Amino acid sequence: KQEVTQIPAALSVPEGENLVLNCSFTDSAIYNLQWFRQDPGKGLTSLLLIQSSQREQTSGRLNASLDKSSGRSTLYIAASQPGDSATYLCALTNMNYGGSQGNLIFGKGTKLSVKP
Amino acid sequence: ETGVTQTPRHLVMGMTNKKSLKCEQHLGHNAMYWYKQSAKKPLELMFVYNFKEQTENNSVPSRFSPECPNSSHLFLHLHTLQPEDSALYLCASSSAPGQGWAAFFGQGTRLTVV
Numbered sequence: 001k002q003e004v005t006q007i008p009a010a011l012s013v014p015e016g017e018n019l020v021l022n023c024s025f026t027d028s029a030i031y032n033l034q035w036f037r038q039d040p041g042k043g044l045t046s047l048l049l050i051q052s053s054q055r056e057q058t059s060g061r062l063n064a065s066l067d068k069s070s071g072r073s074t075l076y077i078a079a080s081q082p083g084d085s086a087t088y089l090c091a092l093t094n095m096n097y098g099g100s101q102g103n104l105i106f107g108k109g110t111k112l113s114v115k116p
Numbered sequence: 117e118t119g120v121t122q123t124p125r126h127l128v129m130g131m132t133n134k135k136s137l138k139c140e141q142h143l144g145h146n147a148m149y150w151y152k153q154s155a156k157k158p159l160e161l162m163f164v165y166n167f168k169e170q171t172e173n174n175s176v177p178s179r180f181s182p183e184c185p186n187s188s189h190l191f192l193h194l195h196t197l198q199p200e201d202s203a204l205y206l207c208a209s210s211s212a213p214g215q216g217w218a219a220f221f222g223q224g225t226r227l228t229v230v
Contacts, residue, residue, distance in 0.1 A: 004158070034218070034219060036221070041204070041224075041226060042223055042224065043118070043120075043122070043206055043221045043222050043223040043224045044206065044208075044221040045118065045221075046118070046218065046219065046220060046221075049218050089159070091159075091219070103149075103161055103164060103172065104149075104159075104161070104208075104219055105158075106158040106159040107158060108156070108157070108158050109158075
């Protein structure tokens with residue numbers, strides 16, 4: 001059974017710092033991996049999607065990497081800002097899942113706080 | 117705005133009430149999902165619909181009843197819920213496999229059962 005783990009559960013950094021959020025998974029047979037952002041009480045906003053054949057994706061100050069062989073993904077945030085404060089969720093789509101397409105398996109998230 | 121709209125945003129209901137959550141997407145996606153997010157737990161998949169057909173029921177109690185009349189609309193009918201059913205209910209839609217299966221989520225319905 002696929003398990004997704006995100007470490008740390010919470011992170012507090014001063015504004016301007018570069019930071020890395022970690023995501024690990026137990027089964028490397030995945031279709032893709034997505035990073036989401038969730039603000040308190042709100043839905044999920046998709047940040048980056050990495051296909052299984054890709055190594056990384058970039059969007060603005062965000063860079064996500066994927067290493068299937070080691071079962072790891074990282075989300076790098078450059079020059080963090082107070083507006084980046086949110087919970088960041090990692091989710092992946094299993095290749096060996098016998099159910100329907102697109103079923104996402106989520107980690108518990110990392111709650112990020114960027115202090116001014 | 118993700119293109120997935122959920123209503124209502126907040127709902128308080130008694131254990132004997134019947135209510136429905138609505139989700140709508142106009143992204144041209146064929147698959148729609150209901151997820152449940154409880155405090156301190158990962159998001160849990162509840163139901164999956166693909167081309168209006170239910171293809172997954174993740175051992176959800178029968179007091180939750182989904183309905184998908186077409187590829188753009190998804191409902192979650194609620195009846196005789198329990199206080200532990202209080203949670204954020206999220207709807208999502210995704211593209212076909214060939215398009216990368218990117219998932220888009222709505223803003224959620226915050227459900228409180230009293």
